[in-house]
Amino acid sequence: EAGVAQSPRYKIIEKRQSVAFWCNPISGHATLYWYQQILGQGPKLLIQFQNNGVVDDSQLPKDRFSAERLKGVDSTLKIQPAKLEDSAVYLCASSLDTGNHPQYFGPGTRLLVL
Amino acid sequence: AQSVAQPEDQVNVAEGNPLTVKCTYSVSGNPYLFWYVQYPNRGLQFLLKYITGDNLVKGSYGFEAEFNKSQTSFHLKKPSALVSDSALYFCAVRAGGSYIPTFGRGTSLIVHP
Numbered sequence: 010e011a012g013v014a015q016s017p018r019y020k021i022i023e024k025r026q027s028v029a030f031w032c033n034p035i036s037g038h039a040t041l042y043w044y045q046q047i048l049g050q051g052p053k054l055l056i057q058f059q060n061n062g063v064v065d066d067s068q069l070p071k072d073r074f075s076a077e078r079l080k081g082v083d084s085t086l087k088i089q090p091a092k093l094e095d096s097a098v099y100l101c102a103s104s105l106d107t108g109n110h111p112q113y114f115g116p117g118t119r120l121l122v123l
Numbered sequence: 124a125q126s127v128a129q130p131e132d133q134v135n136v137a138e139g140n141p142l143t144v145k146c147t148y149s150v151s152g153n154p155y156l157f158w159y160v161q162y163p164n165r166g167l168q169f170l171l172k173y174i175t176g177d178n179l180v181k182g183s184y185g186f187e188a189e190f191n192k193s194q195t196s197f198h199l200k201k202p203s204a205l206v207s208d209s210a211l212y213f214c215a216v217r218a219g220g221s222y223i224p225t226f227g228r229g230t231s232l233i234v235h236p
Contacts, residue, residue: 051226107222109155109174114166
């Protein structure tokens with residue numbers, strides 16, 4: 010079974026530029042998560058989808074971050090414009106459903122904003 | 124609001140010795156508790172979970188964790204550590220009535236040969 014795929018693996022941009030990350034979850038997984046992991050900290054949930062609907066986006070900085078999950082499968086996370094403090098690893102995860110199901114994580118996208 | 128605390132930034136243990144990585148939590152209602160491991164340059168991997176039932180749960184790679192409701196703890200344990208267990212370990216909690224997972228800041232486990 011293929012795992013969670015993410016691209017790109019690394020991205021370097023200048024502040025005020027825009028960037029987009031892509032995630033393909035495990036087939037059949039209804040729930041998809043985007044996390045931001047800053048060095049030395051645990052993953053922080055940005056947004057959670059159930060199929061193509063948003064379950065929670067309370068920690069998503071909506072003035073600059075956006076995410077969508079069209080057709081309930083792939084998802085993209087966009088930052089526009091980027092700030093220096095957005096430098097982090099962006100993790101995508103999926104689970105069979107919400108609740109007590111474990112999450113399966115992709116390798117992450119490491120973003121550096123200069 | 125739910126929260127997770129991992130009080131130790133780093134745990135050092137000699138190979139062959141037992142290890143414990145601590146986790147305490149705060150939620151409203153019954154918790155769903157998880158442990159994940161992150162090896163260098165790799166994504167987080169699920170180790171084990173507690174949902175209900177037996178307080179001692181067993182997971183991958185010989186790890187186990189004990190749920191203690193009175194102490195609101197879910198410590199990760201292994202009877203005999205391996206050098207290859209060296210990694211970053213994250214505890215996560217989700218309240219029974221919530222969809223939202225919360226992660227701790229992680230504990231770096233270093234197993235010395």
